[in-house]
Amino acid sequence: MTTTPTKEGSAAVQARRVLVLNSGSSSVKYQLLDMNDRSRLAIGLVERIGEETSRLLHTPLTGGDAETRERTGRIADHAAALKAAAEELAADGLGLDSPELAAIGHRVVHGGLRFTRPTVITDEVLTEIERLVPVAPLHNPANITGIRTAQALRPDLPQVAVFDTAFHTTMPEYAARYAIDVETADAHRIRRYGFHGTSHAYVSRKAAELLGRTPEEVNVIVLHLGNGASASAVAAGRCVETSMGLTPLEGLVMGTRSGDIDPAVTFHLKRVAGMSTDEIDVLLNKKSGLLGLCGDNDMREIRRRIDEGDERAALAFDIYVHRLKKYIGAYSAVLGRVDAVVFTAGVGENSAPVREAAIAGLEELGLVVDAGLNAVRSGEPRLISPNYARVAVAVVPTDEELEIADQTFALVGRAESAGQEVPVGEVDN
Structure with missing residues (x-):
């Protein structure tokens, strides 16, 4: 696992925290999790971004009773929203500059057929997510904005995309295909992709556990x-x-x-x-x-x-x-x-x-x-x-946020535990 020297250069800090971001068209939901015990350190929501009535709700969960702090007033854009969230986290000693932060996991609604698993975001990956905007015009643009803003805040940190569609890519062709002209369908990526995949993956697994x-x-x-x-x-x-x-x-x-x-x-x-x-x-x-x-x-x-x-x-x-x-x-x-x-x-x-x-x-x-x-x-x-x-x-x-954190940390931690570089751009053809 990633270890980072302290300022004194002696002991090392294990990077075992994951920040999960869910960026909507006018909102950003976030959670910071400690993957040692998969506990939440803080949760928050920035809503009505771009409006005069913008609001940030932030709840630290690191000790005692959770008390939500609220900010009101115009938050101009997603960059300002994430900056405000980062300030709230820093006020609780959970700043994004912490060496304990291992990665940022992003919910991305549409991954098409190329992304069948969590993927470290590169320029190539981001370009492909942009290419999918026509089939997810309400969601992917906001997800992209969140990714770019987080990259600007922590360009040194692995940013991982976890796709809503990925869990459903195991559907057989006879279930995924619509009965329309094949050439037209293929030319315009028309097929059944499915969504809420992180939820379906998490819940189906937990259901099996419940049944023993x-x-x-x-x-x-x-x-x-x-x-x-x-x-x-x-x-x-x-x-x-x-x-x-x-x-x-x-x-x-x-x-x-x-x-x-x-x-x-x-x-x-x-x-x-x-x-x-x-x-x-x-x-x-x-x-x-x-x-x-x-x-x-x-x-x-x-x-x-x-x-x-x-x-x-x-x-x-x-x-x-x-x-x-x-x-x-x-x-x-x-x-x-x-x-x-x-x-x-x-x-x-x-x-x-x-x-x-x-x-x-x-x-x-x-x-x-x-x-x-x-x-x-x-x-x-x-x-x-x-x-x-x-x-x-x-x-x-x-618990979609926990599922995103688990998948993000598994991807980043798997390579680092083996002493390898974090894999980037795992794009399936």
């Missing part, structure tokens, strides 16, 4: 249900099918995204409603899903409205659950044998009614939920199915 088995021994259906939502079928630790496609729009009903829809709806809206391509894009990505169906994309508010007899909210909930059931059934067929169905992310971890409704009526598939276990609120992985159930139903809290 190795990932290679189990088949798991993972339901990542947040504002964005996706399902995956994982056979023996490898993704064989996932619900999102070329973009994160395909698949389940989401907070503001439609999920699966007849492609001809877009032609119809253009021809009959006179909508532009950009207007249709906004409609399907930002004004559809639960929000479009009932005016709310917060499942807690939707459940409150249902309890008060709101029919629009009830219909939105039923559509949401119906789509979940379809995917559970389809993925059961794809896998042949299912050992567990696992709920994760904000809705999946916290909404007992969603879990209950999604599993109800699937007894013939071996799926049953125990009402008492399902009602328990906990931050720990847990089974919510009775002992007699043929297929386990579980709740496993996701």
